[in-house]
Amino acid sequence: MSPNIDPRIRRTQTRIRDAFIELIVEQGFDNITVQALTARAHINRATFYRHYTDIHDLVARLTSIMFEDVILQGRATSFDELTDPDNAQSWVSLFEHVAQYAEFYRAMIGEGGVSEFREQVRESVEQEMLKLLPEWGFDEVNLKMPLSLPIRYLAAAQVGFIQWWLENGMPFPPQEAAQYLMVLHAQGGSWALGLGEGYNGTDE
Secondary structure, eight states: OOTTSOHHHHHHHHHHHHHHHHHHHHHOGGGOOHHHHHHHHTOOHHHHHHHOSSHHHHHHHHHHHHHHHHHHHHHTSOHHHHHOGGGTHHHHHHHHHHHHTHHHHHHHHSTTOOHHHHHHHHHHHHHHHHHHTTTTTOOGGGOSSOTHHHHHHHHHHHHHHHHHHHHTTOOSOHHHHHHHHHHHHHHHHHHHTTSSOOOOOTTO
8 A cells, every 4th residue: 555645544444455355265255245344344334435435346446455565566677577587586576465365366366256356457467567668668669469469468377377376275485486477478388388499497
């Protein structure tokens, strides 16, 4: 959350967020009501409606709130750092963040999750990529296909990778997950399937 937000508002939003995470894990999205949420957060309904119009509005705004710290770090990272498999540290914070809230993300984007949240996460990633392109030295002269196509591909691949990681119980740590993601971004699935040459592995 932005440090410029009034501390009282920040505390209220944090309580609402934490209550929502607890309820989504316990009950699933379809069973969450404003009444249950406010009771868990120890606030009244009027306070909730001062911040959000309904549960779906909360989900939409929670996407940007949850990813804010990760997004800010991405903005401070160069394109070469973000796409270099040997320098995957720049993406470790993403997977550490997902691991910290693993039950929430598993409930929201895993099998049987909330499709609108998955789409909002993907759209959030796409929008952030578009914002970063000028800083990365993007020049439309070099475009080889419609811009929206590679942006959609990269964003969908990133969300899909996180979804797989969660569904399989996070089988490797954030550091390794970040490295695998960068390899796939840089060299694609054909290399991972042994159909192309490229990166030699995480330990070599």
